[in-house]
Amino acid sequence: MLVSGGLITALVVLALGAAGCVTVRPEDKGLLAQPSMSFGSDGRTRAHDEHIFSNREGSYGAGGVSGGGCGCN
Template sequence: MKKMMQSLAVMLGAMALAGCTTVKPWERAMLADYTMRPDRDPLGNLLAEHMWFSREAASGGRSVGGGGCGCN
């Protein structure tokens, strides 16, 4: 049983390492497009982060001290 678990771990590790590759810019196609970026709208990101910070009581926030109680 132990040998089978070890061989399974080695196989999973080999499969995980085989999946690591560098994607060339011409292979990215639409993923490299500006509209596909999640941070393309700075104001939208600022508002989304503010909303997330206001609702997430356990977070420390970004670049501000305090946090934890959720009262702003």
């Protein structure tokens, strides 16, 4: 019995969509509410923070959560 590619694609899309429907537990909401988890931030604040970090550490950039380094956060 052959299954068409369109049916398989539809099932995969449906499965991925259903996986996104999750209730966030209260203990996880604290982690998601941290400022580092937000998509956007104030540009002036970010520019100021990057200026301070570049002066303190002697480097520039990698100001996001996934920045480089040894990974010892």
